[in-house]
Amino acid sequence: MILWFFCILAGLVVLGVPLFVIIGILTALAFTFFLPAEFNQFSDFLLLIEKIFELTDKNVLLAIPFFVLAGNIMTAGKMAERQVNFARAMTGWLPGGLGIAAVLSCMFFAAISGSSPVTLIAIGSILYPALIKEGYRANFSAGLLTCAGSLGILIPPSIPMLIYCIMVGSAVTIAVGDLFLAGVLPGLLIGILLMIYGLIEGKRFHYPIVPFSYKRVWESLKEGVWSLLLPVIVLGGIYGGIFTPTEAAAVSVVYATAVEAFIHRQLEWGRLKDLLTEAAVMVGAIYIILVLALSLNEFFVQKQIAEQLLNWIKTLQLGPVTFLLGLNGLFLIVGCFMDSLSAIMILSPMLAPLGLKLGLDPIHLAIITIVNLEIGYLTPPIGINLFVASSLFKMPVYQLFRTVIPFVLIMGGALLFLTYLPGLSIGPLNWLEGKKFWTPLVQERDRERLRAIRMDSSDSVFVEESQETKTEGSRVLSIKEMMDKVKKQKEVK
């Protein structure tokens, strides 16, 4: 049976069927073959549609279109250029200053876009010609920008992080704000390592430097201050208790529109329609995969796949340390063959409860997953950043892959640090809670964040996000629940 299952999967992949169809067919087949008693009629598959409709209960989901739209609006304006100017003014005096500015710009832009390819396009299109003009090696420039662009998903706000929270919601509650904050230090760590590499490169090849000027820094800061303020508003708002992550996303849309339309005056109202369409298409492509992946997730819950995996791991006598090592290996392989968002949607619902059972902090595990998949953006054959950079820098994919190898190694090193030093990700959260910054890899489950919910349950009621405000009114009822309600009403009558 399982062999047939994989044959069908392989056939669909080879045929090049869209991912949402692959996940949908897999889900339908999984329910039909592995839960035949419950799924033997056409109407039983209404579950797939119920999953779509249930999403009208998930407030956190709203953050995805809002952040996508805000990113689109800001990319359409000249925010990226302003950030690049500021970064150049800050680091131009250092050896390899322009390379360092490239990393810094990617970090700034990552803090407003939430997407790796968007960050790469926005910064790469400006800085690649500038790097080449200043005499930087083409291989170094392309590799650095391709790699630094992938920071988009690690530095908050991050769309993959939002999707991760939604996907693991049936087993583990992770507050989006916590995950955002946990991504800051790892993002800074990888950014700093890339900057150090840029510095060494600059020293080695004696690239031209620009003398430091306070006036230039002030001028560029004045131009870029509105875009630099956005992450402060988003994170400050969330952690100041002013608004939830979803509301922060809405605020960022209004802020981006106001800044681009009235202050920078880069947003033409006629262009807004195109930006909205772009955002709707981007969100639509993610949305349909997300809902079908949630249905697949339901199958995992009903069949207790995480429990079975845990038992299997127990027979292998893997501890948390070896489990994490194996997990890194698995994600690196998966990252080569699967788009990062899809990998999160399919694998995280299985692995998050597993990590929890092994005593790992779910936020720490989430950051490990995100960093792994960030590397996945750079590994062939399905490394999206490689494809984007290939068309952007007019360089063949295989050559581009060679250029990113040193950067991938740097990121791999950072990943090891992040894996075995959980303080790097959850340290800031501990600090905010008044606990020790550095925590051991395996922890007691006394923390609020480590609440395991519905691990052994098989019902599909949604778990509310801990930081989200609950809207008034009850959650959406399923058809079965509605029928029951009608029956009860009739009985009462």
Place this chain on the structure above:
Amino acid sequence: MIMSGLVFLDVVWRLSAVPPSSFFTPLIMFLSLGVFVFYGTKRSGKIFQRMSVSLAVTLLLILSVWALPKFFPSGFPYAQRLALCLFLWVGMLGASMAVYQGAHLKTDIFTRLLPSRFQGIPIFVTALFCFFLFCLGFGYCYDQWSIWVRTGGARFEVLAVPYWTVSLAIPLSMLVMTFRFVRQAVSVIFQPAVSSV
């Protein structure tokens, strides 16, 4: 934009309930100062114009903070729910627009190796799957509609909107996607040299 505007208004309304001294006074002062500094340092020689812009922004903010609780005393409790319902429509229609723009994620490495005439097969499979979802979506929507007609239930309590008006997005978008994929499949199978998917 409407969705984000609604949620934004909800945030502003909630914050306006906070005593002004704790949140809004520093915020308004900060924003006014920001606008003033920005305009003040951008172009020299137009100090009155800059001051008037800064003053207008400040007044607008104060007015909105004052007016919102007056005109909407119970706030916007439906904001996020309405935005989520709209998002279902946006997401599903976006998915159907993604067909037109070829934006759906897929692994097309192996597909390129297939003869061009066979490249219509995956598109046809996709169309079939979309039709399957259309049938399910139609059934689901019909169930909700019939419950609503019979009992007046099956509706969002906060919005007073029946469920079926929201879930209608699913069969509609799936039907559109089915047609679009069928059209693509036909054009690839019968005109392989001309079409590109």
